[in-house]
Amino acid sequence: MNEIYSEWVYVWGLSYISFAFVWFSATVGAHPGWKVLIVDEPGMKVVSAAVGMYDIMEQQVSVVEALEKKRAPFKDMAAIYVIAPTGDSIRRLLNDYADKATVLYGKSVFLYFLGPIPKKYMSELKQCKQLVKRLKAMAEINVDFLIREQRAFTLDVNDPFVSLFNGSGMSSVELRTAEKLVTLCATLNEYPYIRYKQSSKVCSSLASIFKMKMDEFVGCNRGWWYHGSGNCPSGTAERDRSTLLLLDRSSDCLTPLLHDFYYQAMVNDLLKIDGHKITYQADSQENPSVKENKDVLLNDKDKLWVELRGEHIAKVIEVLSARIKDVVNSSTSNVTRKDKGENMSLAQLAATLKQLPEYREVMSKLSQHMHIAHECMDKFNKGGLLDLSDVEQTLATGKDEENRVEKLSETIGRCESALIRIKDPTDRLRLILIAIISQGGLTRGDKDRLLRAASLGRKELQTLESLSHIGIKTVNNNPGVPANETKKGFLG
Amino acid sequence: MPLMSQSSSTGIASSARRRGKGGVEGSNRKRNSATDQWGKQQAKANEPTHYDGARNIVFMIGGLSFTELRTARKVMQNNSREIIMGSTKFVSPNEFINDLKTLID
Numbered sequence: 001m002n003e004i005y006s007e008w009v010y011v012w013g014l015s016y017i018s019f020a021f022v023w024f025s026a027t028v029g030a031h032p033g034w035k036v037l038i039v040d041e042p043g044m045k046v047v048s049a050a051v052g053m054y055d056i057m058e059q060q061v062s063v064v065e066a067l068e069k070k071r072a073p074f075k076d077m078a079a080i081y082v083i084a085p086t087g088d089s090i091r092r093l094l095n096d097y098a099d100k101a102t103v104l105y106g107k108s109v110f111l112y113f114l115g116p117i118p119k120k121y122m123s124e125l126k127q128c129k130q131l132v133k134r135l136k137a138m139a140e141i142n143v144d145f146l147i148r149e150q151r152a153f154t155l156d157v158n159d160p161f162v163s164l165f166n167g168s169g170m171s172s173v174e175l176r177t178a179e180k181l182v183t184l185c186a187t188l189n190e191y192p193y194i195r196y197k198q199s200s201k202v203c204s205s206l207a208s209i210f211k212m213k214m215d216e217f218v219g220c221n222r223g224w225w226y227h228g229s230g231n232c233p234s235g236t237a238e239r240d241r242s243t244l245l246l247l248d249r250s251s252d253c254l255t256p257l258l259h260d261f262y263y264q265a266m267v268n269d270l271l272k273i274d275g276h277k278i279t280y281q282a283d284s285q286e287n288p289s290v291k292e293n294k295d296v297l298l299n300d301k302d303k304l305w306v307e308l309r310g311e312h313i314a315k316v317i318e319v320l321s322a323r324i325k326d327v328v329n330s331s332t333s334n335v336t337r338k339d340k341g342e343n344m345s346l347a348q349l350a351a352t353l354k355q356l357p358e359y360r361e362v363m364s365k366l367s368q369h370m371h372i373a374h375e376c377m378d379k380f381n382k383g384g385l386l387d388l389s390d391v392e393q394t395l396a397t398g399k400d401e402e403n404r405v406e407k408l409s410e411t412i413g414r415c416e417s418a419l420i421r422i423k424d425p426t427d428r429l430r431l432i433l434i435a436i437i438s439q440g441g442l443t444r445g446d447k448d449r450l451l452r453a454a455s456l457g458r459k460e461l462q463t464l465e466s467l468s469h470i471g472i473k474t475v476n477n478n479p480g481v482p483a484n485e486t487k488k489g490f491l492g
Numbered sequence: 493m494p495l496m497s498q499s500s501s502t503g504i505a506s507s508a509r510r511r512g513k514g515g516v517e518g519s520n521r522k523r524n525s526a527t528d529q530w531g532k533q534q535a536k537a538n539e540p541t542h543y544d545g546a547r548n549i550v551f552m553i554g555g556l557s558f559t560e561l562r563t564a565r566k567v568m569q570n571n572s573r574e575i576i577m578g579s580t581k582f583v584s585p586n587e588f589i590n591d592l593k594t595l596i597d
Contacts, residue, residue, distance in 0.1 A: 190547060239544070239547065257585050470595065
């Protein structure tokens with residue numbers, strides 16, 4: 001099972017297509033008839049991150065059900081389970097096949113586990129007669145991560161921020177993170193060298209757990225190959241062994257706070273976005289004076305988003321305007337040609353008509369992005385972000401717009417006036433955090449000055465004091481240390 | 493082998509400075525509208541590139557920002573080495589501030 005999908009994944013990176021084709025078509029797709037897909041919560045996240053509903057239906061899956069809920073019977077359909085190998089999910093699965101009379105589905109069952117199945121559950125599964133009778137395929141698909149973009153993934157680990165920096169060592173969060181990383185490497189056929197910052201306790205600990213788990217995986221899966229081993233199956237080009245670089249957020253808390261005016265960063269910073277989905281108000285098609293809510297999914301399937309997400313907002317608007325102009329000109333030129341009395345030949349007419357649906361789709365995409373880009377610029381202007389980002393950049397680099405070194409006292413002064421202007425308390429906290437982190441702490445005097453200008457609430461003040469947990473000092477008698485100089489080790 | 497440099501924040505600082513952000517005008521390029529196919533303009537920018545050599549998998553503990561994602565893409569283009577970025581989650585600035593708030597004991 002692993003061999004089939006690894007080949008696809010190699011070619012396309014982490015794209016959607018690989019997973020859709022691989023799981024389903026390899027075994028399940030070959031099985032005739034409609035099927036039911038049953039997923040538990042982690043399984044649901046993995047599947048929806050990798051494939052869309054349409055892809056699922058293409059593989060003859062007519063219904064998707066949640067494992068946790070009470071489900072309706074589909075006695076003539078085969079069942080596919082995509083679940084995490086946890087006690088709860090396996091117990092629910094076994095429950096489905098506990099009694100011959102209560103079995104909900106048909107004669108075939110396909111079981112896919114997101115990660116390695118613990119031995120104790122294996123024996124339970126083997127003993128379930130009704131399940132074993134129907135089992136057509138069972139595999140550990142080793143996909144316990146969520147794909148966000150073609151080369152970006154996340155791990156579905158619940159809010160580890162505090163637990164990671166409490167310095168408690170082999171916590172369950174670290175264990176789960178390491179296991180999920182192993183599934184990622186398994187899918188990519190990588191047995192990486194591990195690199196991390198030695199002074200970071202979190203990284204060292206995760207690195208050793210990961211190594212242990214990865215070695216365990218390689219030991220248990222003799223048939224699995226990795227890049228750089230010399231065992232590549234024919235047809236795939238040989239690559240060198242990869243490297244896994246483990247980074248610790250606490251070594252750079254400045255970057256995630258700075259305002260960034262490139263399209264993707266700006267959209268995620270300034271607009272209300274829910275995962276990939278963004279809602280905006282547009283004129284409804286039937287009645288232009290009425291506004292309606294439109295949902296847009298900004299993901300890899302939107303080619304225009306993929307092209308523009310790494311561009312500066314100014315360029316984005318420029319590109320969009322130019323393209324819209326082209327589209328409008330190109331369509332009207334066909335019309336005006338006719339008006340001038342020239343007869344449009346049948347071929348020309350056919351060509352214009354053929355382009356109409358394409359025109360509508362292209363125009364709609366362009367105008368969606370134009371809306372979003374304009375909304376960004378709107379927030380930019382209303383929030384006075386041009387001046388604010390200027391202060392931020394000077395704090396981060398020590399230099400002003402003309403590349404001259406600016407005195408810290410002057411920058412603090414500008415910071416103070418910015419704080420008085422900003423309305424939102426979170427934004428004020430943000431600016432103070434940037435000031436403190438970029439300078440490695442401020443003098444008592446400067447810090448008090450800024451706090452007075454910001455008039456923060458109690459929670460915000462407590463946040464500032466808690467920064468010491470991740471090694472950030474708020475008071476420093478010698479501020480102005482450039483942000484990119486390595487700080488001394490954290491947490492000892 | 494190129495590693496993710498710690499000085500990414502300075503790099504961003506200089507590139508984020510852009511003059512004339514407001515008031516963008518349409519371009520003055522002349523185009524032969526009659527023959528231009530709108531679809532083709534987009535397609536050529538999105539051709540999948542094939543990367544040789546060893547992959548770099550970068551995992552950030554504690555959350556990854558979109559700025560860093562963008563920087564990784566740029567490094568990928570400049571050095572033609574594949575970089576796969578990942579984290580426990582992707583954070584926007586406000587989400588990161590909420591994370592910092594959880595440090596309060």
